[in-house]
Amino acid sequence: MTTTSAPATPTLAPAPGAPASAPRSALSELSQETLALTRRLFLQLARRPSTLVAGVLQPLIWLVLFGALFAKAPEGLLPEGMSYGRFLGAGVIVFTAFSGALNAGLPVMFDREFGFLNRLLVAPLRSRSSIVMASVLYITSLSLVQSLAIIATAALLGYGWPGGAGLLLVLVILLLLVFAVTAMSLGLAFALPGHIELIAVIFVANLPLLFASTALAPISFMPTWLGWLAALNPLTFAIEPIRAVYAGHFSLGEVVLVAPYGSLTGAACLGVLAVLALGLFLLIRPLLDRKLT
Amino acid sequence: MGLRLAKWSSKAVPEAVIELNQVSKRYGSGATAIEALSGLNLSVPRGCLYGLLGPNGAGKTTCLRILSTLLEPDSGAVRVGGLDALAQPRQVRELLGYVAQDVAIDKILSGRELLQLQGDLYHLNRAERDRRIEELSEVLGMDVWLDRRCGTYSGGMRRRLDLASGLLHRPAVLVLDEPTVGLDIESRAAIWRVLAQLRDQGTTVLLSSHYLEEVDALADELAIIDGGRVIAAGTPQVLKAALGGDRVTLRVREFSDEPEALRVQLLLQACAGVRQVVVNRSQGFSLNLVVEHDGVVEQLRQQLKQADLPVFALAQSKPSLDDVYLQATGRTLMDAELAIAGQRDPKAERKQAMR
Structure with missing residues (x-):
């Protein structure tokens, strides 16, 4: 270990006169702190890429195994004579984005538990919402990368390609879902006492939400009660428009979801997702305010 | 500045x-x-x-x-x-x-x-x-x-x-x-x-x-x-300085026994300029004293000599922050x-x- 240099190095204390930095606008300070926090999350990912690898591998396995499981399903069983692989593609894409976003709270929870959050809280942040914004930025970009990987693989497996405009629409739908789920996960990360509890909630929420949606089977296959659950499941509102895009005939005015309570157009599904994302952010705000001020 | x-x-x-x-x-x-x-x-x-x-x-x-x-x-x-x-x-x-x-x-x-x-x-x-x-x-x-x-x-x-x-x-x-x-x-x-x-x-x-x-x-x-x-x-x-006095640790023998330590305690307590004498049982019955000033220590030596008691070790020190703590709380920081x-x-x- 090295020792310190000779005493009286004139560099430790406040510099005479000028403050350390010239005053800057609130917005530029806000973006500086948010980007720095986001950079940290990406550095972590780059050096510990297992999350990313697992996040891409898992849905690929779903796609390949599940697709193969029902490959010999009788033709005409699914709406419009779709192959099961093509049907499943939309479900797996949505599920990938969903489970990625569901984990958004984990890094925040670890920061709380290990005290790294306190390091952030003693700093004169312009707004402490930059801590939350960094997580949202990180998870959103990560989910989009994962989703694009699945979309590309699905195309290679012959399960279809949404086309340029379709791809854009798929990404918009995924963004809305990711915002909503990230908000929920961050809320949980501040509300629950520790990572064990958070992981338990993630574990319990993950698969049931998948099975009680139209990711693996259409509502027409389900008993009434499950059909109702699936028709209320937020994942379904993301899956059905994407499925319509893959079927090649999506327009916002067209009915994409035939639910027990009525039929919903693509625009209505998008609306539901947008309201959900906004609602969840408003819901967790008081909690974040309480924990972060 | x-x-x-x-x-x-x-x-x-x-x-x-x-x-x-x-x-x-x-x-x-x-x-x-x-x-x-x-x-x-x-x-x-x-x-x-x-x-x-x-x-x-x-x-x-x-x-x-x-x-x-x-x-x-x-x-x-x-x-x-x-x-x-x-x-x-x-x-x-x-x-x-x-x-x-x-x-x-x-x-x-x-x-x-x-x-x-x-x-x-x-x-x-x-x-x-x-x-x-x-x-x-x-x-x-x-x-x-x-x-x-x-x-x-x-x-x-x-x-x-x-x-x-x-x-x-x-x-x-x-x-x-x-x-x-x-x-x-x-x-x-x-x-x-x-x-x-x-x-x-x-x-x-x-x-x-x-x-x-x-x-x-x-x-x-x-x-x-x-x-x-x-x-x-x-x-x-x-x-x-507010505490005043010097701290003295005294051992008449390397290993004293209790009766002897108590006898010395009685003897020293009677001396002028000695404020306090405590028998420290955890350290082989050594004695911890607070004395008014340097001169007292010399008197102590004489007293011990007259009573035909040896001095194995005698250490004198200014009060420490631990003594300040002890004075204020009645216990040492370690305790x-x-x-x-x-x-x-x-x-x-x-x-x-x-x-």
């Missing part, structure tokens, strides 16, 4: 940079509630290296967490650099550098990346930030390992990195919670040197410690804190540490620190 500090205060010198007035804080509620601070008063003059001395669990960390705006007190006033820390926490955070006790670092980042993050959180511009990192890296001797990942650092390296991150934005006030606990001697000396240097350059430094010798050697002024309140405050010299060791609940304490 006036110029460099004019940024945050224009009052006449010397005034208090840190002021805590009747600050109370309680964790939990009902029967299990713990009163961490009960009406604590503290006043730290500008440019002072100030020590907060007390046993574990005395309330030091709570006090510093309140100062650094991590924690709000239940009642009382907190002012830093003339600002109300409860009303203007963000401005206070700009003034303060806070080096916490249990350093949370991101193991997967390098030290430099962590400092860069820290610089961005304090809104330094990039050039200033990187120049500052270079400076601190040199002063704290971090250049060799700063680009390695934090996960590989030793305790001393981590503490230096944390000190650097506390100093990055050139705070007017530096607050450190037990900065040298568990460190090797070299790292401890390095940190002491930097703290003294900072004080010499005009930074106000407040550190907590349960090491007597650290506070005694380093601090210009100190407060002894016990049970959530300050029980004595001042310069180490004044506090010790207080031991008494508290079994009572603490690390799990509950981690919860208190969690947001």
Whole structure:
């Protein structure tokens, strides 16, 4: 270990006169702190890429195994004579984005538990919402990368390609879902006492939400009660428009979801997702305010 | 010096940079509630290296967490650099550098990346930030390992990195919670040197410690804190001088027995200038005396000689901060540490620190 240099190095204390930095606008300070926090999350990912690898591998396995499981399903069983692989593609894409976003709270929870959050809280942040914004930025970009990987693989497996405009629409739908789920996960990360509890909630929420949606089977296959659950499941509102895009005939005015309570157009599904994302952010705000001020 | 500090205060010198007035804080509620601070008063003059001395669990960390705006007190006033820390926490955070006790670092980042993050959180511009990192890296001797990942650092390296991150934005006030606990001697000396240097350059430094010798050697002024309140405050010299008298440890034989020790105690108690004689059973029935002045010791020797008693060892010392603590609380700092060791609940304490 090295020792310190000779005493009286004139560099430790406040510099005479000028403050350390010239005053800057609130917005530029806000973006500086948010980007720095986001950079940290990406550095972590780059050096510990297992999350990313697992996040891409898992849905690929779903796609390949599940697709193969029902490959010999009788033709005409699914709406419009779709192959099961093509049907499943939309479900797996949505599920990938969903489970990625569901984990958004984990890094925040670890920061709380290990005290790294306190390091952030003693700093004169312009707004402490930059801590939350960094997580949202990180998870959103990560989910989009994962989703694009699945979309590309699905195309290679012959399960279809949404086309340029379709791809854009798929990404918009995924963004809305990711915002909503990230908000929920961050809320949980501040509300629950520790990572064990958070992981338990993630574990319990993950698969049931998948099975009680139209990711693996259409509502027409389900008993009434499950059909109702699936028709209320937020994942379904993301899956059905994407499925319509893959079927090649999506327009916002067209009915994409035939639910027990009525039929919903693509625009209505998008609306539901947008309201959900906004609602969840408003819901967790008081909690974040309480924990972060 | 006036110029460099004019940024945050224009009052006449010397005034208090840190002021805590009747600050109370309680964790939990009902029967299990713990009163961490009960009406604590503290006043730290500008440019002072100030020590907060007390046993574990005395309330030091709570006090510093309140100062650094991590924690709000239940009642009382907190002012830093003339600002109300409860009303203007963000401005206070700009003034303060806070080096916490249990350093949370991101193991997967390098030290430099962590400092860069820290610089961005304090809104330094990039050039200033990187120049500052270079400076601190040199002063704290971090250049060799700063680009390695934090996960590989030793305790001393981590503490230096944390000190650097506390100093990055050139705070007017530096607050450190037990900065040298568990460190090797070299790292401890390095940190002491930097703290003294900072004080010499005009930074106000407040550190907590349960090491007597650290506070005694380093601090210009100190407060002894016990049970959530300050029980004595001042310069180490004044506090010790206020006790008066010299401390004498006497052994008539290497291993005395109790009857003999009691006999000597009776004999010495009768001497003029002897204030107090205690038989220390845990140290082979040696005798601990408080005497008025140097001359008394010579009289003691004569008395012992006349009574035909040998002197195996006789040590004389000025009162220490431990004696100050003993006087105020009726127990030594070591005893207080031991008494508290079994009572603490690390799990509950981690919860208190969690947001």
